[in-house]
Amino acid sequence: MTALRADGVYKVFGRRPGEAVRRLREGATRDDVKGLGTAAVIDASFEVQPGETFVVMGLSGSGKSTLIRMLNGLWRPTAGSVTLGDADLSTVSARELREIRRRRVSMVFQHFALLPHRTIIDNAAYPLALQDVDRTERRRRAGEALEMVGLAGWEDHLPAQLSGGMRQRVGLARALAADTDVLLMDEAFSALDPLIRREMQEQLLELQQTLGKTIVFITHDLNEAMHLGDRIAVMRDGRIVQIGTSEQILSDPANDYVAQFVADVDKSRVLTAASVMVRPAALVTTSGGPRTALREMREAQASAAYLVDRDRRFRGVLRDEDVVAAQRAGTEDLTTLVQDGLTPVAVDAPLMDVFAPSAESPLPVPVVDERGRLVGVIPRVTLLEAMSPTEVDA
Amino acid sequence: MIPESFRIPLGTWIESGVEWLTDTFEVVFDLIKTVLLALFDAVELVFAGPPWWLVALVLSGIALWAKGWRLAVGALLGFVLVLGVDQWDNAMATLALVVVASTIALAIGVPLGIWAARSDRVSTAVRPVLDFMQTMPAFVYLIPVVVIFLTGPVPGIVATIVFALAPGVRFTELGIRQVDREVVEAGHAFGSPPRRILREIQVPLAMPTIMAGVNQVIMLSLSMVVISGLVGARGLGQPVVSSLGRIDVALGFEAGIAVVILAMYLDRVTAGLSDRSPVARALRATAA
Numbered sequence A: 001m002t003a004l005r006a007d008g009v010y011k012v013f014g015r016r017p018g019e020a021v022r023r024l025r026e027g028a029t030r031d032d033v034k035g036l037g038t039a040a041v042i043d044a045s046f047e048v049q050p051g052e053t054f055v056v057m058g059l060s061g062s063g064k065s066t067l068i069r070m071l072n073g074l075w076r077p078t079a080g081s082v083t084l085g086d087a088d089l090s091t092v093s094a095r096e097l098r099e100i101r102r103r104r105v106s107m108v109f110q111h112f113a114l115l116p117h118r119t120i121i122d123n124a125a126y127p128l129a130l131q132d133v134d135r136t137e138r139r140r141r142a143g144e145a146l147e148m149v150g151l152a153g154w155e156d157h158l159p160a161q162l163s164g165g166m167r168q169r170v171g172l173a174r175a176l177a178a179d180t181d182v183l184l185m186d187e188a189f190s191a192l193d194p195l196i197r198r199e200m201q202e203q204l205l206e207l208q209q210t211l212g213k214t215i216v217f218i219t220h221d222l223n224e225a226m227h228l229g230d231r232i233a234v235m236r237d238g239r240i241v242q243i244g245t246s247e248q249i250l251s252d253p254a255n256d257y258v259a260q261f262v263a264d265v266d267k268s269r270v271l272t273a274a275s276v277m278v279r280p281a282a283l284v285t286t287s288g289g290p291r292t293a294l295r296e297m298r299e300a301q302a303s304a305a306y307l308v309d310r311d312r313r314f315r316g317v318l319r320d321e322d323v324v325a326a327q328r329a330g331t332e333d334l335t336t337l338v339q340d341g342l343t344p345v346a347v348d349a350p351l352m353d354v355f356a357p358s359a360e361s362p363l364p365v366p367v368v369d370e371r372g373r374l375v376g377v378i379p380r381v382t383l384l385e386a387m388s389p390t391e392v393d394a
Numbered sequence B: 001m002i003p004e005s006f007r008i009p010l011g012t013w014i015e016s017g018v019e020w021l022t023d024t025f026e027v028v029f030d031l032i033k034t035v036l037l038a039l040f041d042a043v044e045l046v047f048a049g050p051p052w053w054l055v056a057l058v059l060s061g062i063a064l065w066a067k068g069w070r071l072a073v074g075a076l077l078g079f080v081l082v083l084g085v086d087q088w089d090n091a092m093a094t095l096a097l098v099v100v101a102s103t104i105a106l107a108i109g110v111p112l113g114i115w116a117a118r119s120d121r122v123s124t125a126v127r128p129v130l131d132f133m134q135t136m137p138a139f140v141y142l143i144p145v146v147v148i149f150l151t152g153p154v155p156g157i158v159a160t161i162v163f164a165l166a167p168g169v170r171f172t173e174l175g176i177r178q179v180d181r182e183v184v185e186a187g188h189a190f191g192s193p194p195r196r197i198l199r200e201i202q203v204p205l206a207m208p209t210i211m212a213g214v215n216q217v218i219m220l221s222l223s224m225v226v227i228s229g230l231v232g233a234r235g236l237g238q239p240v241v242s243s244l245g246r247i248d249v250a251l252g253f254e255a256g257i258a259v260v261i262l263a264m265y266l267d268r269v270t271a272g273l274s275d276r277s278p279v280a281r282a283l284r285a286t287a288a
């Protein structure tokens, strides 16, 4: 079952929203219907799977905050429907909606939205009070959440006494304390300075690994989107123009807008080894001898071969001159000929981690999966090619 | 050219309307009168019953708690001055009238303001009524009030309530509508029922503005005092009215200064109370 689904969702602010939606459905653009109202979100459809981090990315004013507000029913879509788990938010009663918000979905606000007259700990405990958790338990869980975001020791301060970044972390702690399966995060990290931001991103990823929450994360920072998102939706002027994994969006942008957007992304952090690796030219198993190895190399016109065992586990690299020498000396065991100096990289490693091994040796860098099996290699030229900017057609 | 005969008898209509009201709702008005009179007598007893120094000390104590020792000392000196010009009993009667009238005005005005803040329809319906109440010269609606309630403190109280009601409604509505929309949304986002949002978020955050309304209500009540002296309400209004009739500068000034002292006391104390609200404290924490 999907955790969250949006079906043809529209949101138009203004005097004649219904008419605007009708025109938009007929293909009008946001500008065409200006006279009827502001079309903040136009025909948004997507599904988020349980445990997935779904990132919505777009420039300021593209409708991200409006979209996320409809995902927990804060705002009603002008048209279309939002389904959270098994509940269609447009048909549930006000009472059921409150129950859903208490138990199943929490939110981090772009402008924090803390209660200014309550202490930090009371702010973090706010959702728990609404869940009827008793006082001591509330303090304990809120305290844990504050500690998670690095705000231990600030419990008894007021929000006004904290910096913007700290307040944002209180907002995050509040949502974490609620301990709901679905987490809506509207630019949750945008007010943080770069170091803490990086730290919070790592923490979120870690948290995701242990808790497996369903997260909708909004950002206008592409690097953040690529870093955090399992999938990314790119919004432009109210419409979702592309949904895909970071690699799909990078390597196959749906249109010029997306291409422009991704043009200056730091690809070394986003693209993984898997996305650029190629098949190894010469492959020898440990059961073969020097003769087989030499034949492979000759056929592939390569000066080295990758040695794997029967389970295809990577054992090392053989150089042509070593193999020739071994053949003359009558050595049959290829494993003794393996050279040092070529470290394999993991298949999900970011390209950034491929640079170092690639610099160590002129040979293509071997790529292995989690069980150590050789799945591909990355020649230096492929690496350099992947790092060059995406071409943007005029 | 306006024809000689053109005349809308609006005044006559209103007059017969008031007469009709008086006759039809005699029982209701009698009840209101009895209740207000009893309330006023009880409150006046609290202020005028004990010896003057005890009342002055308690009132100064309230000033000490609400604001600080400076205001407390100032208040004490002021009360001694009131006593010195022989206006103590009148001042206490006035204070009782202000307390009764503004409490009732707030008891009606604040809930009405909350309702208006939550419903645009109520807001549009209430606004012209408030405009009418606020701009109609106070003397004018004193007349029907006197027709209905005759003389004594009750017409004074009723006229004062009507006159002072508007800012209670307006400031409350404004305060609640001004509360940061995202904070209210946060309440909804975590599943708070609307009533609880009102209690835990909207009213506390609107409190500084609501308190400004409370202050306005009290000050307007006090300003009605002189006028209600015209219809025989006990208090500082009576010496003012009679000094006007006799061109008695001395008496007029003495009663006037007593009004000023009460006004300053009530103003500073309510301002002090509004500074003590959690939100006001939180705002000060920013500066610290």
Ligand SMILES: Nc1ncnc2c1ncn2[C@@H]1O[C@H](COP(=O)(O)OP(=O)(O)OP(=O)(O)O)[C@@H](O)[C@H]1O
Pocket: A013, A014, A038, A039, A040, A058, A059, A060, A061, A062, A063, A064, A065, A066, A067, A110, A220
């Ligand atoms: N309550 C509202 N009434 C009218 N128009 C609105 C309202 N809220 C948002 N809009 C308009 O809808 C559009 C999308 O706004 P939204 O806040 O969703 O953008 P965003 O992508 O979150 O931008 P940002 O990155 O600046 O937060 C904007 O043009 C905005 O002016």
Ligand SMILES: [Mg+2]
Pocket: A064, A065, A066, A110, A186
């Ligand atoms: Mg936004």
